[in-house]
Amino acid sequence: MRLARLFLPAGVLLTLAVLWEVVVWGLEVPKWIVPSPSAIWQAFWEMRALLGVHVAQTMLEVAVGIGIAVASGVSVAAAINFSPLLQRAIYPLLVISQTVPILALAPLLIIWFGFGIAPKVIVVTLFCFFPIAVNTSDGLTSTEPELIDLFRSMGATWLQIWRKVRLPAALPYFFSGLKIAATYSVTGAIVGEWVGAKQGLGIYMLRSSAAFKTAQVFSAIVITSLLSILLFLAVFALERGTMPWHFDER
Amino acid sequence: MTLLAVDSLSKTFSGGSRRGARGEVEAVVDLTFKVEEGEFLTIIGPSGCGKSTLLRLLAGLVQPDSGQVILQGQPLPNASDRQGRFGYMPQRDTLLPWRTVLENVILGVELAGGSLDTAREEARRLLPLFGLDGFESNWPSTLSGGMRQRAALLRTFLAGYDILLLDEPFGALDALTRRMLQQWLLGVRTRFSKTVLFITHDIDEALLLGDRILVFSPRPGRITADLSINLPHARNENTILEESFLALKRNVLAQLRL
Numbered sequence: 259m260r261l262a263r264l265f266l267p268a269g270v271l272l273t274l275a276v277l278w279e280v281v282v283w284g285l286e287v288p289k290w291i292v293p294s295p296s297a298i299w300q301a302f303w304e305m306r307a308l309l310g311v312h313v314a315q316t317m318l319e320v321a322v323g324i325g326i327a328v329a330s331g332v333s334v335a336a337a338i339n340f341s342p343l344l345q346r347a348i349y350p351l352l353v354i355s356q357t358v359p360i361l362a363l364a365p366l367l368i369i370w371f372g373f374g375i376a377p378k379v380i381v382v383t384l385f386c387f388f389p390i391a392v393n394t395s396d397g398l399t400s401t402e403p404e405l406i407d408l409f410r411s412m413g414a415t416w417l418q419i420w421r422k423v424r425l426p427a428a429l430p431y432f433f434s435g436l437k438i439a440a441t442y443s444v445t446g447a448i449v450g451e452w453v454g455a456k457q458g459l460g461i462y463m464l465r466s467s468a469a470f471k472t473a474q475v476f477s478a479i480v481i482t483s484l485l486s487i488l489l490f491l492a493v494f495a496l497e498r499g500t501m502p503w504h505f506d507e508r
Numbered sequence: 509m510t511l512l513a514v515d516s517l518s519k520t521f522s523g524g525s526r527r528g529a530r531g532e533v534e535a536v537v538d539l540t541f542k543v544e545e546g547e548f549l550t551i552i553g554p555s556g557c558g559k560s561t562l563l564r565l566l567a568g569l570v571q572p573d574s575g576q577v578i579l580q581g582q583p584l585p586n587a588s589d590r591q592g593r594f595g596y597m598p599q600r601d602t603l604l605p606w607r608t609v610l611e612n613v614i615l616g617v618e619l620a621g622g623s624l625d626t627a628r629e630e631a632r633r634l635l636p637l638f639g640l641d642g643f644e645s646n647w648p649s650t651l652s653g654g655m656r657q658r659a660a661l662l663r664t665f666l667a668g669y670d671i672l673l674l675d676e677p678f679g680a681l682d683a684l685t686r687r688m689l690q691q692w693l694l695g696v697r698t699r700f701s702k703t704v705l706f707i708t709h710d711i712d713e714a715l716l717l718g719d720r721i722l723v724f725s726p727r728p729g730r731i732t733a734d735l736s737i738n739l740p741h742a743r744n745e746n747t748i749l750e751e752s753f754l755a756l757k758r759n760v761l762a763q764l765r766l
Contacts, residue, residue: 404600411567412667413592414619422619426606503606503647 293473298480301473308462313481315457319375319447320489323382327439330383331390332432339398339424349395356388360446364453378450378458385446386439390432397431398424430504433497440489444482511703512543512566512671517575519561534728535561539575541722541731543671548697548704550714552760553724559707560599561729563673566705567596579671592620595669595702599676601656603648609635609659610644616667631666637696638662654685658692671703678713687745690716694743711764712748715756723763733763 275295281287282294289297302309334352338345360381367377401424409419444459451460459478466474498505517539520532536558543549551559564570566577568590577584584590595616603612610631617627635641638658648656657677664672678686690713697704697717708714714721715737723733739752747753 402600402602404598404602405604407564407567407569408596408598408602409619410569410591411594411596412616412619418619423604426604429606501606503649506647506650 290470290472293476297473298476301471302477302480305474305477309459309477309481312457312459312462312478313485315455316444316447316451316459317485319378319450319458320382320443320485322375323379323446324386324436324439324443326379327383327386327390328436331387331435332394334391335394335398335428338395352388352391360384361449364450367450368454373454373456377453378447378455381450382443382446385442389438389442390435393431393435393438394428397428400431401427429501433493433501437490437493437497440493441486443489444486448482509545510542511545511547511580513578514539514541514543514562514566515576515578516540517562517565517572517577519558519565519570519572536565536729539729539731541734543703543705545670546701546703548706548717548719549722550706550708550718550720551722551724552708552711552714552764553729554726554764555709556727557724558727558729559724560675563596563675563705563707566590566673567594568592569596593669593671595664595667595672597660597664597672597674597677599679601648601653601660601680603656603659603663605648608645608647609640609651612648613659613663613666615663616669620667622668627666631662634662634666637699639692652685653681654689657681657689665700665702671705674704674706676707676709679709686710686713691745693717711757711760715753715760716743716748721760723760733760735759735763 279294279296282292293301334348338348363384364377364381367380371377371380405423405427406419409423414422447458448460448463451458452464455461459482463475463478466472466478518537519535521535522532539562551562553559561570565572568584568587571587577590579590579593584593603609604615607615610628613631614624614627618624632644635644638661640655640659640662643651643655648659651659657680661674661677664674678689681689694717706714706717718737721733721735721737722731723735724730725732735756737756739747739750739756741747741750
């Protein structure tokens with residue numbers, strides 16, 4: 259059933275690709291303006307070894323960035339739910355921080371942290387932090403008061419209430435945030451690489467584009483999409499594994 | 509033997525700090541009663557009369573303005589003294605959705621730091637009696653409303669407290685399921701020597717299950733009647749049709765001024 263639902267969009271995609279191919283061949287569009295799907299595939303296949311290196315670099319930045327975003331996002335969410343004073347002090351700043359254009363920040367990060375992995379990781383973290391922090395915070399606030407009453411009546415300590423009620427109750431919200439973050443993260447890494455990098459899909463795109471190797475740019479774009487989708491699916495699988503009760507026979 | 513004594517308990521809630529909110533609300537006034545060991549006490553009254561507040565006061569979730577709670581001769585003045593002393597079952601179904609039935613029902617033992625293996629063994633032994641045989645590995649979301657309430661009752665029971673405080677445990681169920689659970693409770697309660705405070709807004713339920721009934725006035729809640737429920741026969745599904753039962757019911761209806 260699930261797989262069957264994929265047939266329709268896959269069919270549309272395939273039709274569009276065929277149409278694209280035919281139009282490009284028919285109108286004899288130059289390869290450096292719009293390459294055909296087959297040319298994109300060819301560009302991918304020729305460069306596959308080098309692409310692997312770039313993908314590995316980008317995904318390393320993504321992994322470290324998401325890791326830091328999860329740790330800091332969850333900590334901040336827990337802190338502002340722990341103290342109403344912190345909540346009033348930090349929550350508005352969280353929202354304001356999201357209005358800062360990260361694209362404009364990236365060159366500054368290069369000035370401060372150089373051309374290594376650090377500025378890219380920071381950009382990924384900036385992209386991912388907000389959805390994780392805000393969703394987790396909303397999840398922690400949403401705990402049913404009856405559950406907390408029940409625990410208090412049983413003489414539970416606040417640590418028990420956090421571990422056994424508030425954190426599990428916030429899990430679905432956390433995963434919503436993580437799914438959004440996962441889809442942002444690869445784009446975040448590429449933005450970070452555009453400003454200056456030695457390796458990574460972003461710098462590969464820039465170099466290819468500068469050399470008018472448009473098919474290579476397209477192949478990198480497709481890879482970026484696929485990586486984002488894979489990451490999303492990985493988070494979804496993790497969500498199912500962590501919260502079986504949320505999915506079984508609802 | 510007197511297990512629990514409630515002495516002139518009063519509670520007024522302030523209307524909150526929001527501007528425009530109404531002022532203070534008197535919830536319960538001067539509640540005084542005693543509960544004997546093993547007694548099944550039902551509490552009835554119109555909605556909003558402070559029945560739930562009484563249980564929350566006892567469970568240590570609310571602090572009274574005046575009066576005291578004395579358990580086994582020992583006064584429990586602070587909320588923290590009362591927490592962990594009563595088996596409180598809130599009105600809304602509160603099974604943890606991320607735990608299986610078995611892991612839900614051993615929660616009380618777990619929080620108290622008791623042996624989980626012993627608790628699981630005891631729970632498995634009692635699951636059939638609570639109509640949950642074969643459901644120990646189910647998520648609560650896969651259970652019917654009646655089963656969820658029985659699981660919540662089993663959890664309250666297994667926590668091992670002497671006094672159970674049940675806040676309208678069958679209130680959210682449909683009429684037929686409610687009937688079935690009342691009969692079930694009548695059947696099992698003789699097997700356990702628990703003292704129970706049972707809130708309900710259903711007169712039949714209060715009289716069918718209780719040894720004694722407290723009638724509350726509309727808000728602010730005061731005790732307007734304290735009646736023993738002496739029925740001649742062992743109770744069953746026909747009890748509510750008997751003349752002695754109907755006489756009691758007329759009496760309670762008069763007390764409620766309905």
